[in-house]
Amino acid sequence: MPLLDRSDLKYDYIWSTEPAKKPRSSATTENVSRPEVLRSDEGDKVLTFLNGYAESRDISDKEEARNLEPLLQDxxxxxxxxxxxxxEKWLDKQRAQ
Known part of the structure; x- marks a missing residue:
């Protein structure tokens, strides 16, 4: 079960559940290893990132995880x-300070 859910976030986001506007093409279906891009307004991606980061860093305290959001947003x-x-690298550096 994820540590954070939508109600835990402090910022406003766009929550999109619409399908993509363009059909899949060979460019989107090829197995290209491209890291996901985070944008400050995409709620689903930010929430998934924060939960994944917390899990990978053994953060089990909800408040500690919630405090990552303002750092990331800024x-x-x-x-x-x-x-x-x-x-992830940037947050690791911020947490180490």
Whole structure:
């Protein structure tokens, strides 16, 4: 069971459940290893990222996990977007300080 759910987040997000507007093409169906990109307004991706990060770092305290969201949001707004691996490395550095 995920540590955080939508009601735990402090920021406003776009929660999209609509299917993609363009049909799949060979570019989207080929097995290309491309890291996921995080954007500050995509609620599903941010929530999934925060839960995955918390689980991989053995964070079991909900408040500690909730406190990651403002850090991540500030960095995403500054950068525009980041890959998930870059966001993980950045959060690791912030937590170590």
């Amino acid at each position: 960095k995403l707004k500054e950068e525009g977007e980041m890959t998930e691996p870059d966001a």
